[in-house]
Amino acid sequence: MSATHDTEQGGTVEAPQVVTSGLLRRWPLPFSDGDKDSQGRVLVVGGSVATPGAVRLAGEAAFRAGAGKVRILTAHQVAPTMAVTFPEAYVLGLPTNADGNLSVEGAQRIIEEAGRVDAVLFGPGMNDVDAAVALAGAVIPALQGTLCLDALGMAYVTENGDAVAHLAGRAVLSPNANELSFTLGLDGERPTDLAAATGQLAARTGAVVVSGAATSYVVTPEGRAWADDSGGPSMAVAGSGDVKSGIITGLLARGADPKQAAVWAAYVHGRCGERLASAYGRRGYLAHELLAVVPQVVTELEA
Numbered sequence: 001m002s003a004t005h006d007t008e009q010g011g012t013v014e015a016p017q018v019v020t021s022g023l024l025r026r027w028p029l030p031f032s033d034g035d036k037d038s039q040g041r042v043l044v045v046g047g048s049v050a051t052p053g054a055v056r057l058a059g060e061a062a063f064r065a066g067a068g069k070v071r072i073l074t075a076h077q078v079a080p081t082m083a084v085t086f087p088e089a090y091v092l093g094l095p096t097n098a099d100g101n102l103s104v105e106g107a108q109r110i111i112e113e114a115g116r117v118d119a120v121l122f123g124p125g126m127n128d129v130d131a132a133v134a135l136a137g138a139v140i141p142a143l144q145g146t147l148c149l150d151a152l153g154m155a156y157v158t159e160n161g162d163a164v165a166h167l168a169g170r171a172v173l174s175p176n177a178n179e180l181s182f183t184l185g186l187d188g189e190r191p192t193d194l195a196a197a198t199g200q201l202a203a204r205t206g207a208v209v210v211s212g213a214a215t216s217y218v219v220t221p222e223g224r225a226w227a228d229d230s231g232g233p234s235m236a237v238a239g240s241g242d243v244k245s246g247i248i249t250g251l252l253a254r255g256a257d258p259k260q261a262a263v264w265a266a267y268v269h270g271r272c273g274e275r276l277a278s279a280y281g282r283r284g285y286l287a288h289e290l291l292a293v294v295p296q297v298v299t300e301l302e303a
Contacts, residue, residue: 058249149171
C-alpha cells in the first residue's frame with residue numbers, strides 16, 4: 001500500500017493503520033466511576049411510524065457501550081410503546097407528517113433536548129429524504145455539542161457540504177458505502193478506493209468519517225486513517241449500522257474524541273459480529289443480538 005492516497009480535495013490520506021486489540025489497549029477510553037450523569041448522556045433522534053426499531057437499536061447500543069443515560073426522540077405514535085419496552089431510556093414523541101415521518105415542527109424540542117446531553121445521534125430509522133433534510137436543516141445549525149450523523153442524517157450533508165463545519169471537528173459521519181457514494185455525488189456508484197473516498201468526505205466536511213464494506217475505514221479531516229477488517233459478510237444485516245452508530249455515540253458521550261470513538265466502535269462492532277458468526281454461522285443472526293456482546297468486547301479491551 002502506498003504511503004498516501006490522493007483525494008479529490010487536493011489533500012492526502014495516510015496509509016491506514018490496521019486496528020488491533022493491542023492498538024486499542026494503548027489508546028484507552030475515558031473512564032469515570034461517578035454517577036450515571038458522569039458516564040455520559042446520549043440523545044438519539046430518528047425513526048418513523050414504520051421504522052421505530054432503528055432508534056431502539058442505537059439507543060441500547062449507546063447504553064451497552066457505557067453511556068449512563070439515553071434519551072430517545074421519535075414519532076409520537078410509537079413513543080409510548082417504546083417507553084414501555086425500553087424502560088431504561090427517556091422517550092419523547094415528536095410531530096410527524098401525513099406519512100408518519102418526523103416533521104420540522106419538532107425541531108425546537110430536539111434543540112432543547114440536545115442541550116441536556118453530551119452527544120447527539122441524528123438519522124437512524126428516518127425514511128423520507130425530504131423530511132429528513134428539512135428537519136436536519138432546522139436542527140443541526142443550532143447544535144453546539146458533539147454529533148454523530150447516520151443513515152438519512154447524511155442526506156443533509158449531501159446537500160450542504162459545510163453542514164457540520166460549525167462544530168469544529170466535534171462530529172462523526174457514519175455512512176455505509178452506498179451513502180458515502182451519494183454524499184460524494186457519485187449517484188450510488190461505489191467508490192473503487194473506499195479509503196480515499198472516506199478521506200475525501202472527511203476533508204470536505206471537517207468531520208471524522210467512518211465508512212467501508214468488508215474493511216471499514218476511519219479518516220480524520222487531516223488525513224489520518226485507520227483500517228478495520230473485523231466483522232465479515234455476516235455484518236450485512238438490517239439494523240447493524242444502527243448498532244454501530246449507537247456505539248459511536250455512546251463512546252462520544254463517555255468523553256472519547258471523534259476519531260477514538262469511531263475507531264473503537266468499528267472494531268467493537270466487528271468483533272461482536274465475529275462472535276455471533278462463530279455461534280450461528282456466516283448468516284442468520286439479527287442486529288439486536290449484537291447488543292449483548294458489546295459490553296463483553298469493550299470490557300475485555302479495557303481490562
